[in-house]
Amino acid sequence: MTSKDLNGSLLTTIENKIATLEFEHPASNSFPSELLDRLTVELNSLSNNNLVSIIVLKSSGFGAFCAGASFEELKAISTLEQATKFFSGFANVLNAMRNCSKLIVGRIHGKAVGGGVGIAAACDYALATSESAIKLSELTIGIGPFVIEPAVSRKIGKSAMTEIALAAHEWKTATWANQKGLYAKIYETHEELDQEIIVFANKLASYNPEALVEMKKVFWEGTQNWDTLLHERAEISGKLILSDFSKTALAQFKK
Incomplete structure (x- = not known):
């Protein structure tokens, strides 16, 4: 299945019980709200697809893995309703990843910022390259x-989360992210990463699918409150993005 327009594209291919889900956007694989909605729908669909045991989540190209929220859409937001709806798009994706019955393997081939870090963290197992630095800006x-x-805190702990969130101007290396638990392994090249993705995903797909489903449940124990928590957090971001500080900052980023 594929869908594409100015809001980016989403492509799903299924082979040997492995669904490869690839998103793309010309602005460093960032997410406008429509692409977030598509990703949520597709994750929910794959969760109920009996032909799929494993999902590989990736983005296109050789640059950034994901630049997070679409700056163009952030700058266009003018009401609290619009703002909350936009940030709820990320909440919906993270909850879809959490509730998905299939294990999700993340292919993090390049830098991740903001929401991109969140998506990497919501993968059950993430493999990356040495170029996959992260930043919460x-x-x-x-x-x-x-x-x-x-x-993110679930993967790297509150202490590391505090460090990266407050050092909002700093990149943390892929090695740092690996040491903190965000990435399971890192590789020097995209070719090595892709080869390991193939090997690992096929190994997982060969296991008892019922056991994989039960393991997924175990991994996400204690997160049931996210259904409401993440949307409450979206309201906080929604209010703040309408502030004079944010409007000035977004205008400066444009320049």
């Missing part, structure tokens, strides 16, 4: 990584 534009915080 939300404070620099007057908001904070509120929606993705539970997913």
